[in-house]
Amino acid sequence: MNKSELIxxxxxxxxxxxxxxxxxxxxMIGAIRTTLKKGGSVTLVGFGTFxxxxRAARTGRNPRTGATIKIxxxxxxxFRPGKGLKDALN
Structure with missing residues (x-):
């Protein structure tokens, strides 16, 4: 389902x-985005929590050159699904 189908x-x-x-x-999407930008969370009971x-800084490797890079x-x-959503799927 894409956005137009959801609408x-x-x-x-x-x-x-x-x-x-x-x-x-x-x-709704804007409200969730704004709340997450401020570091908060959005809980929709029965659906889930955004x-x-x-993610901590780490070192990785460039797969082409093998050089070490800092990430x-x-x-x-x-997103953590709520009990209602889990139950609906099983």
């Missing part, structure tokens, strides 16, 4: 226009 589904299920469903989806993980520390988005 169609939301519009049908919530009895909204496609434009309103698209704006609501964009607002949070920020940290910077990074923040990564993480």
């Amino acid at each position: 169609d589904h939301i519009a049908k299920q919530a009895d909204l226009s496609k434009a309103a469903a698209g704006r609501s989806l964009d607002a 949070s920020v993980g940290k 910077k520390a990074a923040k990564l988005p993480k």
